[in-house]
Amino acid sequence: MSHPLIKIHRMFELVEPIGAITFSDIPNEAFLAVGMRNYWDGYFAGRAAPLGLAPAEVVHAVFYNFADGEVARHIPWVWGKITPQEAIAVRERGSAAALRQAIGDLAHSPGLARVTAIATRAAVSAPLEGRILYAGLRALAVPEEPVAQLWHAATLLREHRGDGHNAVLVAHGIGGTEAHVLLALTLGMRAEEFGRVHHLPAEQLAAVVGGLRARGLVNTDGGFTDAGRELRERIEARTDELAAPAYDVLSADELDELIAGLEPIAAAVTAADL
Secondary structure, three states: OOOOHHHHHHHHHHHHHHHHHHHOHHHHHHHHHOOOOOHHHHHHHHHHHHHOOOOHHHHHHHHOOOOOOOHHHOOOHHHHOOOHHHHHHHHHHHHHHHHHHHHHHHHHOOOHHHHHHHHHHHHOOOOOOOOHHHHHHHOOOOOOOHHHHHHHHHHHHHHHHHHHHHHHHHHOOOOHHHHHHHHHHHOOOOHHHOOOOOOOOHHHHHHHHHHHHHOOOEOOOOOEOHHHHHHHHHHHHHHHHHHHHHHOOOOHHHHHHHHHHHHHHHHHHHHHOO
16 A cells, blocks of 8 residues: 655654664674674675675675775675675674664563564565665575564665665766765765765865756755755655555554554664664
């Protein structure tokens, strides 16, 4: 069934911190323990593993928003230390451990199994077409342990939306680094302050911002123009529309139940700041 987009966007806000816990310290330490040199080795090994032994060019295309050459500093080097199958297992164990620590007693609450079951039903029902990373994740076995399964479901829903978001960015002519600049402005930051692009050479970042300024999206002060803000809002709205089919399998009451059940979990993860 069709659900209001405000609820679809709320689901994004809830699954994002749960799925993104995979990028926190506990999973990172697990990857370091099996031979990764740094955080980004573990990031690329874990997140790219569902794609198999894909070359850097493919991972760069799927992940979309990394600067040229960044992926190649890690792929295929990591596959000389760990197989994709091993990386999948390390990532799941580390992420489940981090989520369990973050949510504390909620991990043993009576309602967790119900919330996890609803989330999983949505997560494995979304359309695969054009969703490359989501499709890779869908090919994996669903964990049986409830906390691990909840993380897996959140990751599926997160990456399904992410694949759709990339498609919308392409359709609007927004490149990966440009997308980070727009996100920085959305967060009230200047591009050079944003963690995902601040390390780029100043002239490279200035050229990206200059290109957005030439399109009328960024003003001379480095902030949004009205047109830039409208474009950002349009991209987010269309992304929500493309994410909505994942929840068609749920009734209105089930979606409301899922949102209510995830809210304290997402809040606990955010407060834990792992």
